Amino acid sequence: MNNSELRKKSVKELEVELESLCRALFSARMQLATQQNTNTAQLGNIKRNIARVKTLIKERETGLVPNK
Numbered sequence: 001m002n003n004s005e006l007r008k009k010s011v012k013e014l015e016v017e018l019e020s021l022c023r024a025l026f027s028a029r030m031q032l033a034t035q036q037n038t039n040t041a042q043l044g045n046i047k048r049n050i051a052r053v054k055t056l057i058k059e060r061e062t063g064l065v066p067n068k
Contacts, residue, residue, distance in 0.1 A: 006052060011060050018053045021046055 001017070009017065025046045031037035059065040 001049060003052060006056055007065075009056075011057060014053050014057050014060075018050065018057070021050045021053060025050065 006014065006017070025043070028037065028042050028046060032040065032043065056065070
């Protein structure tokens with residue numbers, strides 16, 4: 001999901017997205033540990049998306065960007 005799509009979402013929607021990304025990260029880690037998945041780049045992509053969502057939530061909480 002790119003930044004422009006995330007910026008259109010409300011804080012509640014971003015929190016739901018964050019929860020789903022955390023679950024996806026856990027799942028990817030477990031797949032990597034059990035050698036079901038060899039795509040290690042997927043972990044980095046999920047972590048970057050988590051950071052994007054957390055940044056947008058923090059921006060909205062501090063008032064740097066207006067809430068939608």
